[in-house]
Amino acid sequence: MNPIELNLFVAFCKTFIGQELTIIGGKSKFTLQNISENDFYYRVSPDNIRKQHIRYVKRVLDQYAKIQSINPGHYANITQNAAYTLALIKLYEKQNPQPQSV
Secondary structure: OOOOOHHHHHHHHHOOOOOEEEOOOOOOEEEEEEEOOOEEEEEEEOOEEEEEEHHHHHHHHHHHHHHOOOOHHHHOOOOOOHHHHHHHHHHHHHHOOOOOOO
């Protein structure tokens, strides 16, 4: 599978700013608080916002293209915030399905 193009992914994710989303596994919720030029901001509780540099989002996208796994543990070597990025990837793929190769 080809990697999800970063700029398209960021533009897609911006449509979810302010919305409550569910992490992979469905046990916890988070809000995509903001996306700046360099960072994603995830509100995981009223007093806890996690910041993830966009280069780590790109690395998760690249790794996902190779392994097709939504298990956050498979991205632990990249970021502690993979569960949030993977939740957004899942939404992206739901709205932008990849063509099946024959």
